[in-house]
Amino acid sequence: MSLIEFCPQLERTFIAIKPDGVQRGLIAEIISRFERKGFKLDFAEKHYHDLKERPFFNGLCDFLSSGPVLAMVWEGEGVIKYGRKLIGATDPQKSEPGTIRGDLAVVVGRNIIHGSDGPETAKDEIGLWFEPKELVSYTSNAEKWVYGVN
Structure with missing residues (x-):
């Protein structure tokens, strides 16, 4: 049973940080105002499907579902390789x-960030x-x- 089913008075809403908010670097400020409210991530198991047989799978899914997650798609030359280095x-x-x-x-169980490890994984995760x-x-x-493009 989801939290919405258990507590029917709860609502869901969509929040978008618009381009001006992104360009001005206000993402963290905006998210911090919503963090204490939390939300349920319904597809943690789908995201980590490749780890289903690992002993830490359930804990990992519980953690990913424990609060807000900011999902992003970054684009650029070599972004997967350089992203992993960053x-x-x-x-x-x-x-x-x-x-x-x-x-x-x-600690490894609270390593704060996820990044795709290759082109196929990136395609799958972005699609999810x-x-x-x-x-x-x-x-x-x-x-x-950055690229010398006019």
Whole structure:
């Protein structure tokens, strides 16, 4: 039974952080105002389907369902490889200083971030979390400086 079924007075809503909020770096500020409310992630088991036989599977699904998750699709040349480098090793104790996990996480069960490990995984995960029409194409003001594109 879902929380909505158990407590019929609860509602669901859609929240979108619009381009101006994203471009101004306000995502964390906006999310922090909703964090204490929480929500149930209904498809944690689908996301981690490849780990179903592992002993930590149930705990991992419980954790992923315990509160808000910000799902994002980043685009750029080499973004999977470089994204993994930015994130660091799965075990924060083995992550290099300067990586997200190396600087901000302590234990493997609470390593704060997930990133696709290859093109096929990225395709599957993006398809699980987003409908194709939700993936918008836009030009960042930084593109011309990063890629030399006018």
